[in-house]
Amino acid sequence: MSVVFCFLTLQIIFFGKAKLLMVKIGNLILPDPEGIGFPLLLAPMEDVSDPPFRAVCKENGADVMYTEFISSEGLIRNAIKSRKKLDIFDHERPIGIQIFGGDEESLSLAAQIVEATQPDLLDINFGCPVKKVVQKGAGAAVLKDIQLMVKLTEAVVKSTSLPVTVKTRLGWDEQSKNIEEVAERLQDAGIKALTIHGRTRTQMYKGEADWTLIGKVKNNPRIHIPVFGNGDIDSPQKALEYKNRYGVDGIMIGRAAIGYPWIFREIKHYIKTGELLQPPGVEERVAVCRKHLRLSVEWKGEKAGIHEMRMHYTHYLRGLPNIREYRQKLVTLKTLEEIEETLSEIEKTYKGFVPQPVYTTECSFEEKCPAN
């Protein structure tokens, strides 16, 4: 009798806890292989968060991923570049497709196109600060007009059965940080999760991300959808500190994952055990870089794949002493074979070396960085 009682009690504790830890976006239960109940999301990043990059992030612990943003107008016009960005794969699930636009009808039509590709989530970008996007009344421009934001969001929610999420910023500028109202209104409009980058549009990437308002949104008793924090998370210690301090449901990571996809597993390990995981040695760094390169070539073809990988070498090889010459060589080579050979040479030269991670959110993509 007492054994049965104990078993039942344990079951209640276990399931009670499991339920407590689970994060859901609509009906989608987010994966939690480590049982920490704190999902890590890979940020949408233009020209970075493509399938090859997402593959290495997923393998190293990203729980939820988003495509780079896709123009709703481009999708409707069937623009090749926009359509290509819809490529998603089963091993990436759960995966969200992010769209942007400032027009109700275009966003609705784009939402239907997105739905046909069967992602798990559809995200609307209301945070991109680049001029060419803002001038068209899309991205962060929508933060200036909550009424319009609600209309656009409702139009998307009505056009799809996918769970709709939104990624945005604190507000347009220092004087108009309206995220608290925005969060309530978007939740009422039917979104199922909100990611907030702790900067305003006018800040672009300057200064430090301010998570205070993100915490306030999360702690608003009216808000019942998951709130994910974003901005400047660049170490396991900071991730845990911000998790505890701001109480968010999960964290989205962008720049710190570029060339360092291990940040996901390191954060999870630290949250779970309080200990820092041994960083990847040169062999693992080269292996993942090589995989990323091969996937890029497979997905984009040799010429474009090689060209687009160039920005990643600095990040993969960061922390290796006197690596400059190799790095410069890698960005000039034109064939997969030559690059593979050079990577093997690097592996041989630095055999057994374990560089300390140099986490960075510094942006070396000058022209790209402003994209939200």
Ligand SMILES: Cc1cc2nc3c(=O)[nH]c(=O)nc-3n(C[C@H](O)[C@H](O)[C@H](O)COP(=O)(O)O)c2cc1C
């Ligand atoms: C190169 C680059 C491209 C980006 N493109 C997008 C995008 O397409 N959609 C979006 O919502 N945010 C985009 N962002 C913003 C990131 O998603 C993220 O909000 C921002 O980098 C702050 O997070 P982090 O400090 O972890 O990098 C981009 C950022 C970078 C650096």
